[in-house]
Amino acid sequence: MSGVAVTTTINGDEVEFICQPDETLLDVLRDRLGLTGSKEGCGTGDCGACSVIIDDRLVCSCLVLGAEAAGRKIETIEGMANGDKLHVLQTKFIEHAALQCGVCTPGFLIAAKDLLAKNPNPTEEEIRFGLAGNLCRCTGYDKIVRAVQDAARVMKGA
Amino acid sequence: MGFDASYTGQKFKSVGTRPLRPDGVDKVTGRARYGADFNMPGQLVGRILRSPHAHAKIKKIDTSKAEKLKGVKAVITAADLPDLTDGDAGMYDVLDNCMARKKALYDGHAVAAVAAIDAPTARAALKLIKVDYEVLPHVTDVDEAVKPGGPLLHKTVFTGGVDPKPKKPSNVANRSQYGHGDVEAGFKAADVIIERTYRTEQTHQGYIEPHACVASVNSDGTGELWVCTQGHFVYRQHCAQLLGMDVSKLRVTSSEIGGGFGGKTHVWAEPVALALSRKAGRPVKLVMTRDEVFRASGPTSATSIDIRIGARKDGTITAAEATLRYSCGPYAGMWAELGAMTSFACYDLKNVKSVGYEVLVNRPKVAAYRAPSAPMAAFAVESAIDELAHKIGMDAVKFRIKNAAKEGTKSSYGPVYGPIGIGPTLEAAQKHPHMKAPLGKNQGRGMACGFWFNFGGQTCTDLNIGVDGTVNLAVGTVDVGGSRASLSLVAAEELGIAYEQVKAVVADTATLGYNDMTDGSRGTFSSSMATIFAARNAIKVMRERAAKMWDISVDDVVWEDGHAKAKGKKHGNLAPLSVKEIAAAAPNTGGPIAGHNEIVADGAGVSFATHICDVEVDPQTGSTRVVRYTVVQDAGKAVHPTYVEGQYQGGAAQGIGWALNEEYIYGKDGRLQNAGFLDYRIPVCSDLPMIDTQILEIPNPNHPYGVRGVGETSIVPPLAAIANAVSNAVAVRMTHIPMSPPRILAALEAEKA
Amino acid sequence: MVEVALLGSLSAAAGGKKTLDIEAKDIRELFRKLAEQYPGLEPLIERGIAVSIDGVIYRDTWSKELPEGAEIYLLPRIAGG
Numbered sequence: 001m002s003g004v005a006v007t008t009t010i011n012g013d014e015v016e017f018i019c020q021p022d023e024t025l026l027d028v029l030r031d032r033l034g035l036t037g038s039k040e041g042c043g044t045g046d047c048g049a050c051s052v053i054i055d056d057r058l059v060c061s062c063l064v065l066g067a068e069a070a071g072r073k074i075e076t077i078e079g080m081a082n083g084d085k086l087h088v089l090q091t092k093f094i095e096h097a098a099l100q101c102g103v104c105t106p107g108f109l110i111a112a113k114d115l116l117a118k119n120p121n122p123t124e125e126e127i128r129f130g131l132a133g134n135l136c137r138c139t140g141y142d143k144i145v146r147a148v149q150d151a152a153r154v155m156k157g158a
Numbered sequence: 159m160g161f162d163a164s165y166t167g168q169k170f171k172s173v174g175t176r177p178l179r180p181d182g183v184d185k186v187t188g189r190a191r192y193g194a195d196f197n198m199p200g201q202l203v204g205r206i207l208r209s210p211h212a213h214a215k216i217k218k219i220d221t222s223k224a225e226k227l228k229g230v231k232a233v234i235t236a237a238d239l240p241d242l243t244d245g246d247a248g249m250y251d252v253l254d255n256c257m258a259r260k261k262a263l264y265d266g267h268a269v270a271a272v273a274a275i276d277a278p279t280a281r282a283a284l285k286l287i288k289v290d291y292e293v294l295p296h297v298t299d300v301d302e303a304v305k306p307g308g309p310l311l312h313k314t315v316f317t318g319g320v321d322p323k324p325k326k327p328s329n330v331a332n333r334s335q336y337g338h339g340d341v342e343a344g345f346k347a348a349d350v351i352i353e354r355t356y357r358t359e360q361t362h363q364g365y366i367e368p369h370a371c372v373a374s375v376n377s378d379g380t381g382e383l384w385v386c387t388q389g390h391f392v393y394r395q396h397c398a399q400l401l402g403m404d405v406s407k408l409r410v411t412s413s414e415i416g417g418g419f420g421g422k423t424h425v426w427a428e429p430v431a432l433a434l435s436r437k438a439g440r441p442v443k444l445v446m447t448r449d450e451v452f453r454a455s456g457p458t459s460a461t462s463i464d465i466r467i468g469a470r471k472d473g474t475i476t477a478a479e480a481t482l483r484y485s486c487g488p489y490a491g492m493w494a495e496l497g498a499m500t501s502f503a504c505y506d507l508k509n510v511k512s513v514g515y516e517v518l519v520n521r522p523k524v525a526a527y528r529a530p531s532a533p534m535a536a537f538a539v540e541s542a543i544d545e546l547a548h549k550i551g552m553d554a555v556k557f558r559i560k561n562a563a564k565e566g567t568k569s570s571y572g573p574v575y576g577p578i579g580i581g582p583t584l585e586a587a588q589k590h591p592h593m594k595a596p597l598g599k600n601q602g603r604g605m606a607c608g609f610w611f612n613f614g615g616q617t618c619t620d621l622n623i624g625v626d627g628t629v630n631l632a633v634g635t636v637d638v639g640g641s642r643a644s645l646s647l648v649a650a651e652e653l654g655i656a657y658e659q660v661k662a663v664v665a666d667t668a669t670l671g672y673n674d675m676t677d678g679s680r681g682t683f684s685s686s687m688a689t690i691f692a693a694r695n696a697i698k699v700m701r702e703r704a705a706k707m708w709d710i711s712v713d714d715v716v717w718e719d720g721h722a723k724a725k726g727k728k729h730g731n732l733a734p735l736s737v738k739e740i741a742a743a744a745p746n747t748g749g750p751i752a753g754h755n756e757i758v759a760d761g762a763g764v765s766f767a768t769h770i771c772d773v774e775v776d777p778q779t780g781s782t783r784v785v786r787y788t789v790v791q792d793a794g795k796a797v798h799p800t801y802v803e804g805q806y807q808g809g810a811a812q813g814i815g816w817a818l819n820e821e822y823i824y825g826k827d828g829r830l831q832n833a834g835f836l837d838y839r840i841p842v843c844s845d846l847p848m849i850d851t852q853i854l855e856i857p858n859p860n861h862p863y864g865v866r867g868v869g870e871t872s873i874v875p876p877l878a879a880i881a882n883a884v885s886n887a888v889a890v891r892m893t894h895i896p897m898s899p900p901r902i903l904a905a906l907e908a909e910k911a
Numbered sequence: 912m913v914e915v916a917l918l919g920s921l922s923a924a925a926g927g928k929k930t931l932d933i934e935a936k937d938i939r940e941l942f943r944k945l946a947e948q949y950p951g952l953e954p955l956i957e958r959g960i961a962v963s964i965d966g967v968i969y970r971d972t973w974s975k976e977l978p979e980g981a982e983i984y985l986l987p988r989i990a991g992g
Binding site for chain 2: 916917918919920922923924926927958963965966967968969970971972975982984986987989990991992
């Protein structure tokens with residue numbers, strides 16, 4: 001057996017898997033655990049479509065090895081809603097039409113969630129630079145920024 | 159069913175509102191399934207071996223070692239894809255592009271493929287395939303390729319459209335000419351003439367989702383294909399033809415698509431996946447890497463364009479001439495011809511001539527990028543127009559308004575225009591507050607117009623009414639940007655019911671008739687027309703059912719506000735019947751209630767836009783920041799205005815990237831140097847401001863609601879608007895796109911010298 | 912009898928002619944007659960030609976009638992993205 005046995009926590013659940021030493025966390029999520037919400041847009045950490053949060057840190061899961069997940073706390077897009085209650089960001093993205101094809105959307109939502117957790121009152125510029133690690137080719141980012149601004153407003157007020 | 163497609167000028171209840179899209183929750187939760195999110199039991203991993211040479215004869219391919227590797231279930235080369243194209247030159251090019259038959263024609267050209275039990279095995283197998291190449295001299299630059307005496311891609315190509323036919327082969331596949339009048343006489347009558355050459359570099363559509371599919375071919379000749387595509391019916395047809403399968407036996411399901419913009423209107427790896435599956439006897443999942451997407455899918459043309467425009471002192475253009483060289487990759491298309499057709503389409507010209515040259519180069523096969531070929535031609539023409547206006551001392555917008563095409567103008571590509579929107583978009587831009595906003599230091603403002611054709615095409619929809627009165631709408635145009643919401647609005651409008659009662663889905667090729675692809679800005683235009691007629695057919699049925707339920711003549715039943723109503727005094731006491739009530743009674747009035755429609759939607763009309771842009775250029779670094787951007791475009795009728803805005807903003811953003819940063823960089827070795835998102839730099843969130851949009855609604859007379867296509871036109875003006883803005887900011891005319899920092903600095907240096 | 916105008920690669924395929932006179936009542940008949948009288952056009956017709964009638968472009972509606980006196984232009988079958 002040449003694989004690495006890994007125990008980790010994903011979206012609050014304890015998960016065990018075996019992966020190859022050189023397998024990325026993104027490949028593990030998508031191909032071994034059936035969590036296809038995180039997308040591979042480039043495989044080289046340039047597009048952010050694979051964004052996940054590991055121990056409260058935003059990372060590109062294509063740049064993390066599956067083995068590195070051991071003992072950590074991982075949050076993916078699949079865990080963003082609370083049961084059937086969407087996260088405010090998810091609701092605002094739909095309301096503001098902040099998605100067209102939607103393939104970059106999971107990555108943006110994770111990145112925006114991390115941004116607002118660390119900066120609950122961002123300016124437009126801070127939002128733009130905070131999300132500069134996520135590529136979108138459809139929207140021109142206008143409605144994405146507006147959705148994040150609106151979500152921040154609601155989350156502050158709550 | 160003979161329904162009239164003419165614009166009716168009706169008032170709308172649903173169309174024009176902004177409800178939430180029906181596929182939104184799936185997309186924000188990660189549940190929506192794209193090309194690579196699907197798996198079949200027993201599936202293998204497919205990988206493609208690609209040429210590292212820009213131009214090489216393939217002498218021999220030895221796959222024996224790869225075949226013997228444990229875990230490898232199939233290895234294929236062109237030998238496993240026999241030529242079934244039956245003289246169809248276009249399909250032969252598709253076949254050769256999917257898997258090189260005699261020569262590798264570009265860095266990244268597919269030469270072999272494997273299917274194995276996992277990715278590491280597939281990768282290892284590729285390394286074991288021995289390809290014997292005879293490297294040939296290559297040419298990758300559009301201007302170099304036309305020079306005589308250089309490397310030839312195909313010794314059998316003699317420039318078409320030239321009389322007499324040339325004696326020597328060349329890399330110029332085709333020459334096409336458009337225009338009317340006498341340009342030489344026109345130039346003689348001009349007081350001012352601008353003459354310049356412009357260049358644009360090759361770009362890629364840059365969709366975030368790489369090409370991906372799962373293919374499964376059975377020994378009985380049936381097959382399934384799950385794929386991200388802009389046109390699953392077209393993919394079915396092409397794959398079936400290339401693999402020798404019956405069209406009806408290949409079932410293609412369109413996944414959600416993560417961007418296409420024209421790049422997913424063409425098969426690249428799908429026939430290979432099917433061929434692998436056929437040989438292996440198991441499903442094969444084939445996903446392109448980002449590197450492969452850049453090297454081996456379909457970028458735009460690179461261009462080199464000469465423009466000459468002359469005008470009188472009063473601002474009337476007397477002559478306009480364009481010579482356009484467009485690269486097409488290793489196989490001829492009609493890219494240069496499209497550039498020639500669109501060059502001067504915005505203007506009313508007595509004397510106009512445009513000549514397009516289709517140039518073969520050792521680069522990937524060109525595919526459409528939104529409005530193919532139009533942005534480059536617009537960049538050249540609109541830059542020259544701006545310069546001409548300045549030289550005459552006339553305002554850039556006023557100059558364009560003076561020469562703008564209108565109803566009755568003979569277009570530069572031939573036909574006379576019907577009612578068109580260029581005048582209105584220019585006037586709206588002129589009045590827009592953006593034009594009056596003050597400019598700061600190192601800032602410049604530019605504007606430009608753009609034109610594009612829109613299309614209709616073969617379309618069908620099925621509208622089925624459930625027993626509870628809610629509606630299923632099955633359409634065949636892939637949803638690239640929210641069309642399921644728009645089409646649901648249209649169905650709701652026609653039936654007179656609430657938007658929430660309609661559920662639109664994209665059907666697969668086995669469950670709906672043929673639909674042309676979602677390209678040419680036709681998704682909403684065509685499918686909405688088919689939806690309207692399908693709904694009207696369903697209404698006919700519901701009137702008949704109501705007549706049965708009331709036991710009256712169907713001639714006495716009208717449809718109003720979502721209800722069947724009995725008209726006439728004698729039926730005065732009959733309460734109207736809702737869709738829900740008629741549907742509930744359906745089992746006993748004749749069975750399921752549906753409306754179908756198969757049409758060829760035509761008469762989509764042409765589309766115009768005007769963009770305004772403010773930039774700030776740092777004179778020390780040459781870096782450009784877009785400070786403000788406004789899109790004014792005619793949508794005919796915005797079915798869902800929010801998604802129309804989205805199309806305007808998206809096209810503008812792509813144009814901004816194209817104008818300022820994006821380009822394919824080839825080395826002297828003929829290899830693509832920047833096949834990734836790090837060095838192929840598309841705009842990120844911090845590069846752009848909010849993008850303002852103004853939707854004009856000049857109804858299209860050939861659509862019941864006046865709808866025009868909107869998806870493509872917004873990429874046509876940005877290159878020129880930004881070039882004009884940068885040129886104004888630095889007071890140097892920019893002629894090479896992209897205007898990256900090194901190019902701007904070089905232009906500033908040259909000016910100082 | 913309708914007068915059909917053509918430019919670009921279509922004109923080149925018809926021996927450089929810019930206008931053709933054809934007896935045809937609809938697009939289908941027009942294509943058939945064109946293929947007969949100008950064999951150079953046949954491969955292009957097969958690949959697809961668009962017909963502009965008084966400024967409106969038709970790509971597939973071959974039953975569309977050609978009205979007397981209408982301005983008829985043949986254009987290459989343009990595709991979009």
